[in-house]
Amino acid sequence: MSAGLLDRALSEVRSLDTLSRQSTPVHRLDPRTKLILVFMFVGVVMSFPPYTLLALLPYAAFPLWLAASGRIPGGALYRKLLLVLPLAVFVGILNPIFDTTPRMVPGIGSVAGGWLSLGSILVRFFLNAATGLLLLGTTGVLSLTQGMEALHFPRVFSTLFLLMYRYLFILTEEVLRLNQARRCRSSARSSLTPSLAGAMIGSVLLRAWDRADRITTAMRMRGFTGTPPRLTPLHWTATDTRVLVFWTAYFLLCRGWNLPVLLGRVVVGLLS
Amino acid sequence: MSHHLVECREVSFTYPDGTPALRDISFRITHGEAVAVIGANGAGKSTLLLHLAGVLLPQSGTVRVGDVLVDSSHLDEVRRTVGFVFQNPDDQLFMPTVFEDVAFGPRNLGIPEDQLENRVLEALRSVGADHVRDRAPYHLSGGEKRAVSIATVLALQPKILVLDEPAANLDPVNRRKVIRLLTQFSHTRILATHDLDLALDVCDRVLILHQGRITADGNAETILRDENILRQNGLELPLRFQGPMLPKD
Ligand SMILES: Nc1ncnc2c1ncn2[C@@H]1O[C@H](COP(=O)(O)OP(=O)(O)O)[C@@H](O)[C@H]1O
Ligand SMILES: [Mg+2]
Numbered sequence: 222m223s224a225g226l227l228d229r230a231l232s233e234v235r236s237l238d239t240l241s242r243q244s245t246p247v248h249r250l251d252p253r254t255k256l257i258l259v260f261m262f263v264g265v266v267m268s269f270p271p272y273t274l275l276a277l278l279p280y281a282a283f284p285l286w287l288a289a290s291g292r293i294p295g296g297a298l299y300r301k302l303l304l305v306l307p308l309a310v311f312v313g314i315l316n317p318i319f320d321t322t323p324r325m326v327p328g329i330g331s332v333a334g335g336w337l338s339l340g341s342i343l344v345r346f347f348l349n350a351a352t353g354l355l356l357l358g359t360t361g362v363l364s365l366t367q368g369m370e371a372l373h374f375p376r377v378f379s380t381l382f383l384l385m386y387r388y389l390f391i392l393t394e395e396v397l398r399l400n401q402a403r404r405c406r407s408s409a410r411s412s413l414t415p416s417l418a419g420a421m422i423g424s425v426l427l428r429a430w431d432r433a434d435r436i437t438t439a440m441r442m443r444g445f446t447g448t449p450p451r452l453t454p455l456h457w458t459a460t461d462t463r464v465l466v467f468w469t470a471y472f473l474l475c476r477g478w479n480l481p482v483l484l485g486r487v488v489v490g491l492l493s
Numbered sequence: 494m495s496h497h498l499v500e501c502r503e504v505s506f507t508y509p510d511g512t513p514a515l516r517d518i519s520f521r522i523t524h525g526e527a528v529a530v531i532g533a534n535g536a537g538k539s540t541l542l543l544h545l546a547g548v549l550l551p552q553s554g555t556v557r558v559g560d561v562l563v564d565s566s567h568l569d570e571v572r573r574t575v576g577f578v579f580q581n582p583d584d585q586l587f588m589p590t591v592f593e594d595v596a597f598g599p600r601n602l603g604i605p606e607d608q609l610e611n612r613v614l615e616a617l618r619s620v621g622a623d624h625v626r627d628r629a630p631y632h633l634s635g636g637e638k639r640a641v642s643i644a645t646v647l648a649l650q651p652k653i654l655v656l657d658e659p660a661a662n663l664d665p666v667n668r669r670k671v672i673r674l675l676t677q678f679s680h681t682r683i684l685a686t687h688d689l690d691l692a693l694d695v696c697d698r699v700l701i702l703h704q705g706r707i708t709a710d711g712n713a714e715t716i717l718r719d720e721n722i723l724r725q726n727g728l729e730l731p732l733r734f735q736g737p738m739l740p741k742d
Contacts, residue, residue, distance in 0.1 A: 238589050238629060362589055387587050390631070435584040438548055442572050443649060444601030454606075 233301045234389075237354060240293055241361030246460075247291035252360050252368030254461040258283070258468050259356045263349050265472045272324055272337045276479040277344050283468060284351040291359040301354055302347060309346035313339040362386050371455055387436070392429045399425055497524035497559065497652050497681045499545060504554035506540060514540040516705040518554070522698075527675075527682040529692035529713065532702035533727035538685035539580065541702065542655050545683060546577040558653065573602075576651030576680075580658045582638035586630035591622070591641050594630055598649045616648035617641070620674060636667030643674065656684040660691050689731040693717050701726050 241248070247255075266280055288298060320335035357365070362383065369379040399421055437445075499522040506515040514537045522528050530538050543549040544556050547563045556563040561570045579585045588594035595613045604612060617623040620640040625633060630641060639659070646654065659675065660668045668691070675682060675695045686692055692699060692713060699716045701709040703726040709716050716722060717731050729735070 235629065235631065242590070242627060363593060432584060435579065435581075436587050439577075439579055439585045440587065440597075442546060442548070442577055443598030443645065444572070445597070446601070 233297070233304065234357075236297060237301070237358040238361065240297070240358045241364075243292060245290060245292050245359070247287055247359045250359075250464060251455055251457050251461045252364040253371055253455065253457070254465050255356055255360055256365070256368045256372060258465065259352055261469060261472055262352055265476050266345050266348055268476070269341075269345075271341060272334060274326065274337060274340050274344065275481045276475070277341065277348065278481055279475040280348050280472070282471070284348060284355055287352065287355040287359060291355065293355055293358045298351060298354060298358075302350055305350055306346075309343055309350075312346075313342035316342070367455065391432050391436070392425070395425045395429045395432070399428075498522070498557065499653060499681065499683065500557040501541075501544070501551075502555045502557075504541075504544060504551040504556060506544065506549060506552050508540075514705050515544070515551075518705075518707055520700060520707065520710055522681060522683060525679060525681055526698060527696040528684075528698045528700060529696040530683065530685045530700045530702060531687060531689060531692055531728065533687065536702040536727075537705040538702055539657050540705075542577070542657050542683065542685050545653075545655050546575050547571040548577075573649070574651060575653045575655055576646035576649055578643055578646050578654070578656040578659065580661055582635075582642040583631075585642040585645060586638065589629060590626070591617070591628055591630055591633070592626045594641065595626075595645050595648045598645060602649065612648055616644040619647060620644045621670070634667075635662055636664070636670060639663060639667070639671060640674070643671075651680065653681040653683070654678060656682070658686055658688075659684055660686065660688050687728070689717055689723075689728065690733060693731050693733075701728070703727065 262280070262283055266277065269276060287293070288295065316339045317333060317335035320333070320338060322334040323331045324334045324337055326332050326337065360368070366379040366383045369382065370376070403417075403421065501518050501520055504515055504518040505513075507513045518541065530541060532538050540549065544551060544563070545558065547556075547558075547568045550564060558571050559574050561567045561574075563571050586594050588597055592613055595616055596609055599609055599612050614623055614626070617626055620643050622637060622640040622644055625637055625641065630638065633641065643656075643659075656675075660671050663671060668688075672691055672694050675684070682695070684692075684695065696713050699709070699711065699713045700707055701716065701722070708726055709722050718734055720730055723730060
């Protein structure tokens with residue numbers, strides 16, 4: 222991964238953190254509500270059989286709602302999704318080559334199974350990644366760890382989440398700094414050889430380790446004993462219940478009936 | 494007021510790789526003193542300060558902070574007494590917002606939520622940084638970062654402030670701000686610096702470290718005017734005591 226991309230990824234994650242400090246109806250929801258909904262969402266989306274495509278589309282409503290009422294700009298989200306897209310393509314890219322069995326798609330016709338499952342992987346990927354990013358952007362790291370605690374996630378889990386988030390930045394910053402130093406001292410044509418890259422990775426890990434060590438010391442000196450600090454108490458409101466019930470019902474409804482196909486039938490029925 | 498006392502007795506420390514960093518260090522700092530530990534790069538300043546905060550423990554000799562001996566069984570008390578400001582604010586600031594970062598310490602100490610906000614704002618105000626309370630620490634300027642990292646320590650209301658290179662990497666304006674801030678505190682202050690003008694402005698007493706040993710300990714003005722002592726320890730006169738810059742010979 223080039224340093225430019227890494228740098229962008231880092232500032233993208235930071236911009237999400239900034240967005241998480243807004244105050245919108247979605248931001249004001251209890252972090253538990255959002256955590257439960259997102260876990261349910263991912264679970265239901267992943268529970269569909271491998272060739273599902275159309276039946277997944279109604280699920281886009283959830284991230285769209287999060288983005289719209291949480292006032293997360295589409296552009297910001299879109300760029301972040303593109304940064305992780307290669308991963309999803311990597312997972313599904315061989316499917317069209319190995320799986321050529323034709324399958325029927327209502328309204329479209331016969332399509333090779335491999336393309337269908339690749340499409341399905343991409344759609345799921347976008348839905349889940351967008352929802353995950355929106356969760357971070359509408360809740361913030363701290364409230365998320367607090368929500369995890371309140372939902373009785375194992376404590377190590379929420380502490381790890383908090384620390385990993387911080388260490389992610391440390392590691393990336395070290396890579397950026399080192400790469401800059403390398404570029405300043407190498408000619409335009411000299412490239413990054415494997416042995417140099419190896420030495421750099423070693424050095425980055427050592428430096429990141431040192432910094433992580435200093436930060437942990439700084440935390441311990443301010444009384445940190447391994448549990449994330451407690452924040453303002455959580456408040457579950459009637460809105461939380463309503464939002465939770467509504468989206469749960471919607472997720473299950475769309476799991477039971479293929480809404481796009483049903484709608485298609487209704488439209489066809491009306492027209493004929 | 495023995496709880497504001499800092500005392501080292503024959504402290505020696507060698508890093509695991511065999512680098513001897515402190516040799517036979519002894520001194521005693523009393524309540525309200527402001528002491529500068531000065532010395533060339535690698536003299537052992539940071540290592541000494543880390544001993545005062547219990548991050549490093551002496552291999553021989555003893556360190557006392559207030560009434561307690563700094564050893565592994567008293568670290569909690571030591572950390573409540575001593576506020577340590579790291580050289581690099583990025584090592585000190587780790588929470589998503591300035592407010593959360595300053596609140597981190599008091600929260601860990603179990604300060605009730607309704608007193609917390611006051612505590613945090615008071616600390617931020619005393620360093621002139623209350624306007625950045627909702628910003629992310631990594632978006633701040635160098636001077637603001639330094640101010641906030643001092644606030645994170647002040648919020649714990651320590652008796653003794655220990656600062657490593659408090660003006661490192663600051664531009665002249667922000668450097669002056671930090672100096673003004675440090676002169677205002679009534680805490681016992683111990684700071685490591687190679688900025689001798691800062692030492693002169695903030696401290697009444699100076700310790701010179703040279704290759705891990707204390708080579709001078711006394712009145713700041715006297716020592717910092719003594720070109721011979723300074724030169725022997727790899728240092729130069731503070732800028733304000735240097736004559737007009739004339740070409741030599
Ligand atoms: N973690 C470490 N491991 C090994 N040697 C170290 C370490 N930290 C510092 N040193 C060495 O100890 C000596 C004193 O360092 P330090 O206390 O950082 O000096 P100063 O702060 O005065 O510049 C130096 O020779 C330095 O190279
Ligand atoms: Mg140092």
